[in-house]
Amino acid sequence: MIFNIPFIAVVAMIFIGLYAVLFKRNLVKIVIGISIIESGVNLFLITLGYREGGVVPIFTSAPSDVASNAPGSMVLPVPQALTLTSIVIGVAVLALMLSLIMHIYRHYGTLDVRKMRRLKE
């Protein structure tokens, strides 16, 4: 149980982000919350791939004893690759959201999410 603290940290990060999305009114804070959720999910993927006492799965700089008894001595590489993809996706989403927010501030004159309600009913 106590060894699941990394996963608890992941859940904490995800829900901190969700708190920002649900209860904050500033659009920029909502976007920050989405980035925090995404960091939590990335941390989750990385944490899944950890192996007790493993090293980074790169043979160039690996010590000879580690490379000799691979793969048992290396962390899982697939979650790291997935995380790389996920990070770039997050960058793209962030850029698009921020540029939309700039335009919205120009049109609405405010960043309050409660005033951004021309499309209701």
Added chain:
Amino acid sequence: MFSFESILETLKTGSGFWDPLIWVIIAALAFLLIYVLRSFGKKEFKEKTEQTQSFLSGNPEYEKEQMRIKGSNVYWGFIETMKWAFNILRKIHTGNASDYVLWLIIVMGFLFIVVFITGAL
């Protein structure tokens, strides 16, 4: 893969069936019947006479522009009767972005409760 006979089959829907070709034939017969009935109409009807004027209890007829009903006034009675339902619906549809996320969270929690209870059985 493609068979021409399958075009003319009838669609079996469990207890019933549906064949559009029969429907088309019946519709054509119905239109023919309508035409026959229409041909029994009065012959002395004239266009552009006072026969075509609408009788508004002696009042002069408005011009066409004012006699038009706007789109939001159609079904006024129905909407007025069901006002309680429409008020609830209007209350749900707040155009607030974080409310959209809140609905996602609500559905997620509901599914968690339902599935964990039934999955534990």
Added chain:
Amino acid sequence: MSTRNIVAAVMFSVLAVFFILTALMLSFGAPIKSQMDDYIITHTQNETGTNSAVTTIVFDYRGFDTLGEATILFGAVSGVLMIFRRVKK
């Protein structure tokens, strides 16, 4: 404290409880199964001639994901440039 905030807080905590329940079921530091990753680590040098297993996955074993990733960046750049275009009204 409006009704919306009360509902939000309640569902928020319910979901948090379920997430923590799920997280406590996982095992940290000792993956349950690792056949795919072991295969990749042991065969990365012979199959793709790469010393870095992560780069092997990113560009060779799962290269199509990386193409989609590049497509996402491309689409984001095109979208930003389209949003910031000069609109003649």
Added chain:
Amino acid sequence: MSEMSKIVRTLSNITFPFIMVFGLYVIAHGHLTPGGGFQGGAVAASGCVMLIVAYGSTWIFEKIKVSRLSAFESLGALGFIGVAFFGLIFGGYFFNNFLVRTGILFNIIPETGFTGSEFNTAGVLPLMNFAVGVKVIAGVFAIVVVMAYASSLKEWKQ
């Protein structure tokens, strides 16, 4: 935003080449060390963004055509997908690593640890890394230039 003081500009002039060289190093050694096209491209693009901060977005926007940047980006993306299509043509499968174990280039099976022939490995991966690096530099730079210039325009000020 307007340009900053002369100290900042001089220091950015001095550090800019080092940042670019480091970014290109990360791109080139993507198949040997942690890093790769995306990371190195991000480093190099951050160097370009430093120039925007130092010299002001309007100056950069006049110096650089954004349409040319987007053309560069599509060239990088075309290089990436082109390598994949070459894999379809030469190797018989989409995204096939058709260069490894052939006598052309990047074809050596590496040894563990630092060996003399380590750079000449990994088949088509260095090519993909380079294409992605070009793409990321151009893309991120274009995004930042456009957003900075738009935020510096007058009608965006309330």
Added chain:
Amino acid sequence: MNWFETITMHSPALIVAVPLLAGFLTPLVSRINDTVRNLFVLIMLSITGILIAILGYDVLTNGIRTYVFGGGNTVITLPSGLMFHVRIIFEVDSMNIFMVIITIILAIIGIVYSLSFMKKEDGLDKYYTIVLILVTSTLGMELTGDLFNFFVFLEISCITSCALIAFWVHKGEALEAALKYIVISSIAALFFLFALGLLYAQYNALNMATIANAIQFSIIDQAALILIIAALTMKAGLVPMHMWLPDSYGEAPPSITFILIAATQAGLYGAFRVIFTLYGNVFNSINLAYVNLVITANTIGWVLVALAIITIIIGVFMALIQTDFKRLIGFTAVAEIGYIFLGIGVRLASKYVQYSGSSATAIAFSEYSSIALNGSIFHIINDCLDIGLLFLVAGAIYYATKETSLDKMGGLARNMKYTTVFFIIGLLAVSGMPPFNGFASKLMLYESTYQLNPIITIIAVLASILLLAVFVKVFYSAFMGPEQQKFKEVKEVPKGMLIAMGAVVVIIIIFGLFPNLVINNIVQPAADALTNYTTYISKVIPGVI
């Protein structure tokens, strides 16, 4: 191995790669001039359509076809007997083919429409680039057999749809709709990624068939199922997560909305695939080993039925009080989504166990469940065509009069004769009037739902009648009535838009008059591919069942 064999073998990759290559090339091609760019886009999409036709013929005749990216053997077998995948695999069965055909039809018609609709706009090179990438992402979502690849394409479709919804940047509402859409769909996609990680931690695999082979439905699997279902139903627009849908559909350019419908249906396809294949052991298996999971399947089925009924009611009622033309059609699109989910729910809820005494002897689906599934799958394509046609008509009216509010319209039937005829056909088709295509699928849904529970059927039929009432209101206020002064010199829309709308109308009439043509040739194979999920697994993992 002649060239046709080669093209057929590589077509799953080429179907995704060709529009993607076109999208990367469009910024360079558009530097020449506009006509070359438009021709280029059309030709590339036509090539994709030809490839889809080849692949579809092959799959419908020879069965499932797989494609391994990067070559190598499909499945790695360890000495211990473990079998798994390392590379990304495209696995194409009849359901994928069905969805891909819908997507390419909508994409080509939407491009033809936008060639004349968007002629006066600027920034068109970026527009066509992003449209091509959106079509690519939709095709990829519908072809892939790998979960993480599905997530990547989901994000691509999210980003490109958001950028296209915000195309009219001078309207604040468009930006607002785009921001709402990207906020909720990126959060949903992140939850999808979290669920994917849970499945990866369990089975150390990302391939759908591998996970479906090993699925155990432990607590972690249940959590993953919940997160994935919530994310994908949000993508499909199920109530109460539907509120982004009328915003986006109403504010995007109509030619974009026509393609966005295909992207929405791709999320729906993901829900189909997850429920019926990835969790096939739970919802789809008649193996007595899974007898204790029948109650879970029934529960999920009834939840889906309830949500579908609420979806239908809310969609129709909200559509009744709208005054904006495109937003009204958006709410009716929500109602149509409800009909599709009704079929899935009936299928899941009709699973039952036969007991002899106290011991279970067999698990079976009621015979009407297959009809429900057929009707649900058939309704997908009808929904796309009908709602799409109505959006195209709305776009034509906007093109001619620069108006979307119903209060300001009136008497348009005098000047726009073809558009009026097209709207009448779309009206009758979407409200399920015979002999158009909406009637056949809705009839199948009604008949199967009636055997599950008559009250649900009554509500659905009443909602369908209300749908007709909604569109009669639209027809009266937009086309009928006395002629308006400001619409005296309104012209009929250009030929390109008329050709696009006419093509949809022709397809609608053919589907309506010969429903068996569709059901026997593509709908029934798709339903079979969904129901026997073991063939899907054993195609990539030999020796299973």
